Amino acid sequence: AQSVTQLDSHVSVSEGTPVLLRCNYSSSYSPSLFWYVQHPNKGLQLLLKYTSAATLVKGINGFEAEFKKSETSFHLTKPSAHMSDAAEYFCVVRRGGGGKLIFGQGTELSVKP
Amino acid sequence: EAGVAQSPRYKIIEKRQSVAFWCNPISGHATLYWYQQILGQGPKLLIQFQNNGVVDDSQLPKDRFSAERLKGVDSTLKIQPAKLEDSAVYLCASSFHQGRPPDEQFFGPGTRLTVL
Numbered sequence: 001a002q003s004v005t006q007l008d009s010h011v012s013v014s015e016g017t018p019v020l021l022r023c024n025y026s027s028s029y030s031p032s033l034f035w036y037v038q039h040p041n042k043g044l045q046l047l048l049k050y051t052s053a054a055t056l057v058k059g060i061n062g063f064e065a066e067f068k069k070s071e072t073s074f075h076l077t078k079p080s081a082h083m084s085d086a087a088e089y090f091c092v093v094r095r096g097g098g099g100k101l102i103f104g105q106g107t108e109l110s111v112k113p
Numbered sequence: 114e115a116g117v118a119q120s121p122r123y124k125i126i127e128k129r130q131s132v133a134f135w136c137n138p139i140s141g142h143a144t145l146y147w148y149q150q151i152l153g154q155g156p157k158l159l160i161q162f163q164n165n166g167v168v169d170d171s172q173l174p175k176d177r178f179s180a181e182r183l184k185g186v187d188s189t190l191k192i193q194p195a196k197l198e199d200s201a202v203y204l205c206a207s208s209f210h211q212g213r214p215p216d217e218q219f220f221g222p223g224t225r226l227t228v229l
C-alpha cells in the first residue's frame with residue numbers, strides 16, 4: 001500500500017534562508033508523487049509533481065523536489081524563503097492508475113522576518 | 114476560468130442534525146472528489162465520481178454520509194445524523210478526466226463544519 005510520511009509537523013525559517021520540507025514515501029512500485037500547498041482559507045494548490053520522468057522536479061514559486069528512489073524520499077526545497085511561503089504543505093502519493101490521492105499529515109511552514 | 118465552487122463556506126450544527134454541502138466543479142471536468150480534512154491531518158478521500166457514477170467510496174461512512182452527482186456536474190454531500198467527530202473541512206476537487214495518468218486535481222476552498 002502507498003503512504004507518505006512527512007518528517008516534520010512544523011518548520012520555521014527566516015526570510016531569505018533555504019527551505020527544506022522532508023517527505024518519505026512507501027510504494028510497491030514507481031509512484032506518482034506531489035507537493036500541494038494550502039494557504040489559510042484557500043484551496044489546495046499543486047506545487048509540483050513527479051511522474052517517473054526527470055528526478056529533479058521544478059514547481060511554481062521557486063520550489064523544487066528531488067525523487068530519490070534509494071532513500072524513498074521526495075523532499076521539497078526552495079533556496080530563499082519569502083514571507084508569502086508561510087502555509088501548510090502536503091506531500092502526496094497517488095494510488096495506482098486511478099486518481100486517488102494519499103496525503104501526508106502536513107508540514108506547517110513559518111517564515112520569520 | 115472559474116475554479117471549483119463550494120457552499121456554504123462555514124456551517125455550525127448540533128450533533129444529530131443533518132447538513133448538506135454543495136460543490137460545482139470546473140466546467141467540463143468529468144471527475145469529482147470529496148475529501149474530509151480533520152484539523153491537523155491531511156485530506157482523506159471520501160468519494161470519487163466519474164461523470165455521475167461512483168468510482169471509489171470505500172472510505173465513505175455509508176451509515177451517515179451520502180453523496181450524489183445526478184447530472185454529472187455539481188454534487189451534494191450529506192451527513193445525517195452528524196456526530197462530533199464529523200467536525201472537519203470538507204473539500205471538493207475536480208479533474209478533467211480519469212485517464213492514464215489522471216489529470217491534476219483542482220481543489221475548492223472547502224466547507225468548514227463544526228458539530229457541537
